[in-house]
Amino acid sequence: MKAVVGVDGSKYSEWVLGWLGKMSLRVAPRVTVIHVMDLQSVRASFIVQPSVSGYEPDDGEAIHLLESRAK
Numbered sequence: 001m002k003a004v005v006g007v008d009g010s011k012y013s014e015w016v017l018g019w020l021g022k023m024s025l026r027v028a029p030r031v032t033v034i035h036v037m038d039l040q041s042v043r044a045s046f047i048v049q050p051s052v053s054g055y056e057p058d059d060g061e062a063i064h065l066l067e068s069r070a071k
Helices: 011-022 039-043 056-070
Strands: 002-006 030-034
Touching: 002 011, 011 030, 039 056
Parallel strands: 002 030
Antiparallel strands: none
């Protein structure tokens, strides 16, 4: 059996992974776990506050780190 599971940190994605682990199968399933991030939402600030301005260069470092881990 092959399974693709989208993981988003919700209780439902954890439930599916637990369910796959508890299934009694003759052959162990091949499970592919996928987590997707929208880089556009990472690039945009969610809350703009004067006290947080000036940290924009840190956003570039976070984007670079995420892109390098995705490869």
